[in-house]
Amino acid sequence: MSDFFTVAIITATLASGIRLAVPFLLAALGEAVGQRAGVLNLGVEGVMLIGAFAAYYTALETGSAAFGLLMGLVVGMVMGLVYALITVGMHAEQGISGIGIYLFGLGFTDLLFQKQVGTPRPISGLQAKPFNWLADDTGRVGELLFSHTVLTYVAFLLVPVVYWLITRTTFGLNVRAVGENPHAADTLGVSVNGIRTAAIVFGNTMAGLAGAALALEIGIFQQNLTAGRGFIAIALVYFGAWRPVGVMAGSLLFGIVSSTVLRLQVEGVISGSVASIANMAPAILTVVVLVVVSRRIGQPAALTRPFTRDG
Amino acid sequence: MLRMTSSQEQFSIKHEAARYIRPFAGLAVPAGAVVAALVVGAILLAVFGANPLTGYRALFTGAFGGPDELAATALKSIPLMLVGVGICIAFRTGVINIGGEGQIIMGAILATLAALALPDVPRPILVPLVMIAGGIGGGIWGAIPGALKAYSGVNEILSTIMMNIIAGFFMSFLLEDWLIEPGAIRIQQTKRLSQNADLPILPGGTRLHLGIVVAVIVAVLGYLLLFHSSLGMRLRAVGHNPHASRAAGMRVELSITQALAFSGACAGIAGAVLVFGSESHRLIGEGGPLAFTQSAGFNGIVTALFGGLHPLFTVLSSYLFGGMLAGGISLQRAVQVPQALVIALNGVVVVFVVGSLKLRNRVQRWAEGDVLMEDRA
Numbered sequence: 001m002s003d004f005f006t007v008a009i010i011t012a013t014l015a016s017g018i019r020l021a022v023p024f025l026l027a028a029l030g031e032a033v034g035q036r037a038g039v040l041n042l043g044v045e046g047v048m049l050i051g052a053f054a055a056y057y058t059a060l061e062t063g064s065a066a067f068g069l070l071m072g073l074v075v076g077m078v079m080g081l082v083y084a085l086i087t088v089g090m091h092a093e094q095g096i097s098g099i100g101i102y103l104f105g106l107g108f109t110d111l112l113f114q115k116q117v118g119t120p121r122p123i124s125g126l127q128a129k130p131f132n133w134l135a136d137d138t139g140r141v142g143e144l145l146f147s148h149t150v151l152t153y154v155a156f157l158l159v160p161v162v163y164w165l166i167t168r169t170t171f172g173l174n175v176r177a178v179g180e181n182p183h184a185a186d187t188l189g190v191s192v193n194g195i196r197t198a199a200i201v202f203g204n205t206m207a208g209l210a211g212a213a214l215a216l217e218i219g220i221f222q223q224n225l226t227a228g229r230g231f232i233a234i235a236l237v238y239f240g241a242w243r244p245v246g247v248m249a250g251s252l253l254f255g256i257v258s259s260t261v262l263r264l265q266v267e268g269v270i271s272g273s274v275a276s277i278a279n280m281a282p283a284i285l286t287v288v289v290l291v292v293v294s295r296r297i298g299q300p301a302a303l304t305r306p307f308t309r310d311g
Numbered sequence: 312m313l314r315m316t317s318s319q320e321q322f323s324i325k326h327e328a329a330r331y332i333r334p335f336a337g338l339a340v341p342a343g344a345v346v347a348a349l350v351v352g353a354i355l356l357a358v359f360g361a362n363p364l365t366g367y368r369a370l371f372t373g374a375f376g377g378p379d380e381l382a383a384t385a386l387k388s389i390p391l392m393l394v395g396v397g398i399c400i401a402f403r404t405g406v407i408n409i410g411g412e413g414q415i416i417m418g419a420i421l422a423t424l425a426a427l428a429l430p431d432v433p434r435p436i437l438v439p440l441v442m443i444a445g446g447i448g449g450g451i452w453g454a455i456p457g458a459l460k461a462y463s464g465v466n467e468i469l470s471t472i473m474m475n476i477i478a479g480f481f482m483s484f485l486l487e488d489w490l491i492e493p494g495a496i497r498i499q500q501t502k503r504l505s506q507n508a509d510l511p512i513l514p515g516g517t518r519l520h521l522g523i524v525v526a527v528i529v530a531v532l533g534y535l536l537l538f539h540s541s542l543g544m545r546l547r548a549v550g551h552n553p554h555a556s557r558a559a560g561m562r563v564e565l566s567i568t569q570a571l572a573f574s575g576a577c578a579g580i581a582g583a584v585l586v587f588g589s590e591s592h593r594l595i596g597e598g599g600p601l602a603f604t605q606s607a608g609f610n611g612i613v614t615a616l617f618g619g620l621h622p623l624f625t626v627l628s629s630y631l632f633g634g635m636l637a638g639g640i641s642l643q644r645a646v647q648v649p650q651a652l653v654i655a656l657n658g659v660v661v662v663f664v665v666g667s668l669k670l671r672n673r674v675q676r677w678a679e680g681d682v683l684m685e686d687r688a
Contacts, residue, residue: 042409042468046658090666095407095468099612100661106606107654114649115359223651224601228479231472238469276484283476287459290473294464 011140013263014256015147021255022155023048023214023226027233028240028247029155029162030206035237036166037199038179038302039087042098044207045230046105047079051211053109056221057116059123066126069151069212076208080201088193088200091306102230110223117221125216126151151213156248163244175199179300182307192307207233235286241293242300254282340671341617344663352656361646373641374634382517388633389588390415390581390604392526394611395618395625396533397453397577402620403537404570405550410456410471411578411608413478414449416600418579419586420482421448423490423501423594426587430505437507442525442583449579450572452478457571461564467571475608479600486596499596510588522584526626529577533622536573546570581607605636606654613657616664632657 027044034041041047051072059068083101086092130153131146166172174195177185182192207230214229215221232254240246261278264270270278353363374384394411401408408414425444429437456470486499493502510520537543548556549566557563585603586594595603614632618625635657639650 040468086662086666091669092662092666093668095409096612096616097662097665099409099609100658100665102658103606103609103613103661104655104658107651107656107658110651111355111649111655114651224599227599228472228476232476235469235473238466271488273484273487273489276480276487280477280480280484283473283480287465287470287473287477290465290469291459291463294466299466 007140009263009267011143013259015144016263017252017256017259018144019148019152019217019255020259021251022152022217023210023229024233024236024251024254025155025210025248026158026213027207027210027230028236028251029158029244030203030210031234032237032240032242032244032247033162033166033175033206034199034203035303036179036242036300037175037196038182038300038305038307039196039200039203040094040098040234040304041083041087041101041200041203041207042095042231042234043079043083043101043105044098044203044210044233045226045228046098046102047076047083047204047207048211048214048226048230048233049105049109049224050079051076051208052215052225053112053211053221054208055212056123056215057112059216060117060121063124065124065216066128068123068216069126069209072208072212072215073205074208076205076211077201079208080204081197083204084197084200087306088196091308094304094306106224109221109225113221113223120220120222122219123216125149125219151216155213159244159248166244171195171198176300178307179302182302182305186307186309196307232282232286235290238293238299239286239289250286253285257282340667341619341664344660344667345617347663348656348659351659352652355652355655356646356648359646359648361648366642366646366648369645370635370638370642372638374638378515379517380637382515382519384630384634384637385519385523386588386633387636388629389522389526389584390607391611391614391629391632392626393529393581393584394578394607395615395629396526396530396622397574398612398615399618399620399622399625400533400537400546400577401453401570401574402615403550404546404566405553406457406460406567406570406574407468408453408471408571408574409468409609409612410453410474410571410575411611412600412604412606413471413475413608414452414575414578415582415585415604415608416475416478416482417452418445418447418449418576418582419594419603420478420485420582421445421579422583423504423586426504426508427490427501430507432507434507434509434511437505438510438521438587441508441587442580445579445581445583445586446576447579449582450576452579453575454568454572457568457575460571461567475600482594482596482600482603486594490594492593500591501594504586504592504594506592508587509592510584520588522588525580525584526629529580530622530626533573533577537622542569578608578611581611610636610654610657613661613664616661 027048031041031044054075055068055072058071059065086097087094126149128150129148130150134142134146166175174190177190178192178195186192211226214226236247236250239250261275265275356363356366373380375381398408422441422445425441452474456467456474459465459470460467483499490501492500510522513519513521545561546566548561549563553563610632614629615625618628635653639653642648643650
């Protein structure tokens with residue numbers, strides 16, 4: 001029991017928590033930008049599944065994890081265009097059409113997997129660890145900070161990038177404008193539907209990338225690989241009050257809790273039933289945070305509202 | 312004067328057309344959505360090198376080809392009907408319930424606990440009892456996000472999703488230890504539950520059980536609640552315009568909570584049916600929550616939307632989609648394309664149905680606009 005509380009194990013657990021946070025972080029950052037523009041994308045889970053399968057299958061066929069990652073990104077982008085067509089073009093109810101995307105992704109990836117792959121075959125994930133040479137010399141801290149693949153650094157680097165994008169650029173100003181008051185933005189000559197389409201495509205590309213990251217991290221594909229992570233990512237946007245740093249904090253929380261629970265279970269410290277209870281904790285905490293957030297911080301005023309000039 | 316006459320003439324031609332189209336205006340668009348989804352499916356089948364016609368014929372015969380197939384379709388449709396009726400109630404109140412999955416699970420858990428606690432109660436009492444327990448379990452799981460939305464402004468889409476996750480882990484918590492069948496093989500499932508709680512098989516020589524009767528009764532009750540009770544009138548008023556309802560003195564918060572509680576109760580009954588109508592008569596958590604619910608919490612949204620958010624039409628549309636699920640197995644056998652195709656097509660149907668709502672409203676407004684003009688004349 002006391003074996004768990006060694007520095008080595010705690011460091012390894014935290015490091016794996018950081019890795020597990022990456023899919024949450026990528027998907028939630030993308031979703032945050034979409035929501036700032038006033039579009040709720042409940043289809044994140046489905047797009048993640050499609051991105052995950054694309055990455056897995058590409059890596060399996062070509063042997064290149066990087067190429068798989070690229071394919072995850074591309075299919076995410078394509079799904080973004082589809083979702084933009086549905087919600088911006090056809091004014092579909094965003095919550096429900098997202099469920100449609102989810103069901104499509106769930107069924108479609110299962111279909112492709114059974115048809116094209118059949119039995120689960122493992123792939124090798126990303127190998128490029130740009131700072132690994134630092135990890136050897138810097139001990140535990142090094143293991144925690146420098147032992148990750150390039151994708152992990154990209155994901156965390158995107159936090160300040162997205163922050164800068166939303167708060168310091170014209171594009172970000174437009175995103176916030178069409179999310180808060182599309183009519184005023186329209187009056188000023190901002191293309192509401194154009195900005196929203198761009199935000200949706202960005203969000204879905206990130207979701208595809210998140211799925212790819214997950215598949216490469218796990219090294220395998222199976223039906224419903226994401227197991228609700230895409231839905232959690234949406235909640236993390238609310239959790240983080242639509243701010244990149246808040247989203248990052250939430251992602252780390254979910255990642256570290258699951259890596260800790262997993263490790264405790266593997267080490268035999270806790271039983272499976274206790275692990276189930278512990279796994280509930282982030283979801284319960286999210287509900288509590290939602291209560292607090294909804295009281296204190298308003299969501300983008302035009303969230304889920306399609307834009308029409310006469311409406 | 313001349314102008315008036317010509318516009319009146321035009322009006323009368325349009326009116327004649329509308330007279331025939333009007334009853335179908337609401338149906339035409341969702342039907343078109345299904346046709347569009349089937350076209351997408353045909354393309355996918357063709358891409359996989361299967362003959363779409365052979366595939367769809369197998370799907371159809373597998374779903375509706377004989378008494379056994381019709382019964383299998385009915386069995387698949389039960390959870391869809393129950394969840395779908397609940398979705399009708401929630402959506403008509405303006406509340407989006409994505410929490411069907413969790414509500415099914417909590418209903419199943421409470422119903423299982425009831426059967427474990429009272430195994431010796433005679434069947435005519437225990438069967439209704441476990442159904443009610445399921446309804447209570449799901450109802451509580453719906454009422455929580457309902458109250459959170461009504462009184463704290465928590466977005467119900469997110470809270471219901473979180474409630475799904477919590478319910479899934481709660482089920483595996485119970486089945487890891489407390490409720491697991493005693494024995495060497497540690498599979499996440501209960502022991503075989505009391506025979507007195509088994510849903511009786513209906514006469515006719517098929518596997519169809521009383522669950523279908525339960526589902527239809529719940530649908531009729533849901534219809535009466537929504538359209539023939541003052542409670543349902545308040546729910547629909549809140550869904551139509553919460554501000555006006557509040558101004559008229561209605562307790563909007565209460566209505567929202569009630570709507571999600573009723574919605575969850577319907578899903579909870581589905582959970583009870585999934586346990587006591589199953590071949591194994593156990594609560595099984597092995598393979599994850601999605602394996603137990605068969606995604607009915609999400610697919611019920613599809614059938615409710617397809618049924619125009621009307622409980623009785625939802626029964627019909629659920630039967631249709633149950634047929635897709637049942638026939639999917641035959642499709643897989645006939646053309647070697649996995650039945651997961653059906654789930655993907657369900658998603659496409661949802662996208663097309665909600666994507667075409669704008670169009671549907673326009674068609675309906677056109678048809679109804681003529682009615683108003685007729686009244687004025």
